[in-house]
Amino acid sequence: MNDISRRSVLLAALGAAGAGALAACASGSGSAPTLVSPSGPAVTAAEKKRAGRGTVRNMNLTAAPAVLDLGGGLTAESWAFSGQTPGGEIRVSAGDTLAAELSNQLPDRTTTSLHWHGIALRNDMDGAPPVTQPAVQAGSTFTYRFITGTPGTYFVHPHIGVQLDRGLYAPLIVEDPDEPLSYDDEWVVVLDDWIDGVTGTPDEVYAELRQGMGAGMHRDGLMPMGATSDLLGGDAGDVKYPYHLVNGRIPAAPVVHRGRPGDRVRLRIINAGGDTAYRVALGGHRMTVTHTDGYPVEHREVDALLIGMGERYDVLVTLGDGVFPLVSLAEGKGAAGMALVRTGAGSAPSPSVRPKELDGKIVTAAQLRATDDVRLTSKKPDRVHRVELTGGMHHYNWAINGVRLDMSDPAAHPLIVEAGERVQLDFVNRSTMWHPMHLHGHTYELGADGPRKDTAIVLPKKTLSVVFDADNPGQWMLHCHNAYHAEAGMMAVLGYRD
Ligand SMILES: [Cu+2]
Known part of the structure; x- marks a missing residue:
């Protein structure tokens, strides 16, 4: 199949049957191996293992145009959740099931999504179209429903285009029912x-x-x-x-x-x-x-x-x-x-x-150390991926390993892992600019005993090695969190082999 007809097939599949169909189609494309489907049995099984408390927290987020009051008489026409930026704080307890209905009221047929940044959640609720779900069409709704895991400070934002740089974001706090810190x-x-x-x-x-x-x-x-x-x-x-x-x-x-x-x-x-x-x-x-x-x-x-x-x-x-x-x-x-x-x-x-x-x-993060209870056990990695950060300002061709992610076929060049593996990612920054590298669905560890993080600064011409356990099956985005670098293509899919 040539590129153009293959793309139309993929898009048709997306429109008809969503992300599962995309995974099946991508797997038949030749060199790329079969990946775990975002809504397949491995993902369902992983969700079942999560320690849910049974409490369901229902909420609504409406993405819509808004005139924002930035203070001092300054207003800005933008897009926001429920008319304010930041959107209203979302606060749950670890183990709660979050059920958030996104209503897309954006203009001009703009599609959107909600990405729960930093949360190790079930893959089909990760909000990264077209990989984990079809984009949410203007005028329609989509309900994100998942068990929240590790307590901490997170946020939610769309994962389409450069929408992150509008007013579309809200803090997400997962409280620890046994909070060890004391504060007023x-x-x-x-x-x-x-x-x-x-x-x-x-x-x-x-x-x-x-x-x-x-x-x-x-x-x-x-x-x-x-x-x-x-x-x-x-x-x-x-x-x-x-x-x-x-x-x-x-x-x-x-x-x-x-x-x-x-x-x-x-x-x-x-x-x-x-x-x-x-x-x-x-x-x-x-x-x-x-x-x-x-x-x-x-x-x-x-x-x-x-x-x-x-x-x-x-x-x-x-x-x-x-x-x-x-x-x-x-x-x-x-x-x-x-x-x-x-x-x-x-x-x-x-x-x-x-x-x-x-x-x-x-x-900086490089000087911090994880506490004992969250430090990964020392173990030889089963798999090492070299992740070169490439491109530059001249052609604005930001990429990973020289490949700019093609949103019409995002899983064409996946970084493969297998469930149960200890994985090491070597971020090799070949560019002359820093990049905050974010992995969805996992929290890696910097170096041997550095902090657990999901987003880490990689300085120009430097290498940063991170390790994680492949314990959350699916297809996960790995990308620069500079909204413009990501949109230019500094993004890849890390996929679990089926
Ligand atoms: Cu970048």
Whole structure:
């Protein structure tokens, strides 16, 4: 079958019978082996093994156009869940069954999905069309139903195009019924880089980027050369955002967290940005890092964190007396977002404040260690995949192992694993830019005893090795969490052999 007719067959199969049909069709395409079907018996069996508590938590998320109030009189026409960004916090207990109905009210026949970022859930609820399900059509609904597993800090966002860079995201907190940490209060902090409805849409930004640097990146929306960061090993990002938000607000009209002096607060910090790593500090405070990407780490005191797109960090702080800025510096880009903590009298700091902690002790994931209870047993890997991160700005041809993912046939070049294997992925960054590499459905371990994570920064020209146990059968996306790099093709399918 030639490429074009094979594609039409695949698309027809998708439309007719969904992801199962796609898997069956892809398996007949010659060199590619047969993969576990996202809705097949192996996936059902894995879900049965999950320790569900029987409690079902029903909720609705409506993806629709919204005029968002970003504060200070600034509004932006965008797309959001239930009219606000971030969308309303989703909070469940580990073992609850989450039943979330997505209603797609987006304009212009835009399809969408919900991806439960970081959750090791059943494959057919992972929300990554066309691999795990057909895209949810405009005007229709789809109910995601799955048992939530490991407690921690997660978020939900669409997995289509560059929709992540709209206002379509919401925090997802899975509480531990036997929470070992003690604290007085919690504060969920969602960071985002904002352009939609201000100087252009994310789709317009992507169209410009796709022309490559050769065509000249003249538009205001694009990052001129010179966004560099030592922490990120050079080039910091592709897009110049007019605003950086903390919990949906600009620094001139910040969200305020109120507490009492001496309160011990757990901050759950989520980077929902499209193209920005943030350096985060709370003025006048040190932070104790307790978790990253939902999993506990040996506690470390830091002044500031570096958090790439898709990463999450939990920290504990003991609040001082007064008013303090929580600043999210757009790493290498100069601008920043801000929120405030208020425990007493005092005037708010200037929106352009840069607390000295931003230049203090910064701990990155590479320096953290998993706690004993979540560290993987040491074991020789059964399989090693070399995952080269390739491409560049000139042709905007971001890829994995030189192959840009073709969404009309995503499983054409899968990275194969088998259930029960210990798998090692060697991320070899051959490009001159950093990439936050995200694996769906699993939480890998960095190096021999590093933190458990699902998204990790791979610096330019460096190699990062991660290991995981292949214990969640299906077809899982492995990709850069830069929304524009992923859309350009820096994405692959990691598939379990059937
Ligand atoms: Cu990337």
